[in-house]
Amino acid sequence: MRMYYIFNIKESIYKLYKDNPSSLYKILENIYFMHVEEIDYGFSIFKQITNRIKIMDTSNQIYIKLHKDLTYSKLDDSHVINDLYHDEVSVLKIKNSRIVLESNKSYSSFFKVLYDINQHYFICDFKEKDFFFINEVIDKVKI
Numbered sequence: 001m002r003m004y005y006i007f008n009i010k011e012s013i014y015k016l017y018k019d020n021p022s023s024l025y026k027i028l029e030n031i032y033f034m035h036v037e038e039i040d041y042g043f044s045i046f047k048q049i050t051n052r053i054k055i056m057d058t059s060n061q062i063y064i065k066l067h068k069d070l071t072y073s074k075l076d077d078s079h080v081i082n083d084l085y086h087d088e089v090s091v092l093k094i095k096n097s098r099i100v101l102e103s104n105k106s107y108s109s110f111f112k113v114l115y116d117i118n119q120h121y122f123i124c125d126f127k128e129k130d131f132f133f134i135n136e137v138i139d140k141v142k143i
Contacts, residue, residue, distance in 0.1 A: 002106065006099035006114065007122045008051040014120045018133065025124060025131035032126050055094050058117060065113050081109050111137055
């Protein structure tokens, strides 16, 4: 299973790092693996590069886009895609600071929906050391 952390990057930071996402990934990775005694410093940096995620707005937008889809369901604060035909199981949870997506696929169906909501999302899988802006993965799927 892949564990994606999706961050709402500020537009100015997006413009600065869109051609060099590895540097942005390194910053977020350092914050992710930061020691407890450094957490105030990490939080300060994190606030400078990301926007808060509006939980209810984002959750409602996802629900509106997917509620008619037979593979989609919403359980409490989790959005779930269980697509047996494409062998995909993805669970998405929205937090103030990030969106957490757990999926058995490298490309989740949620990516397209999230792209429609915000093109500045930056996606990181810290375990697999994988990262990309959401528009990059959408562009690859279109090709």
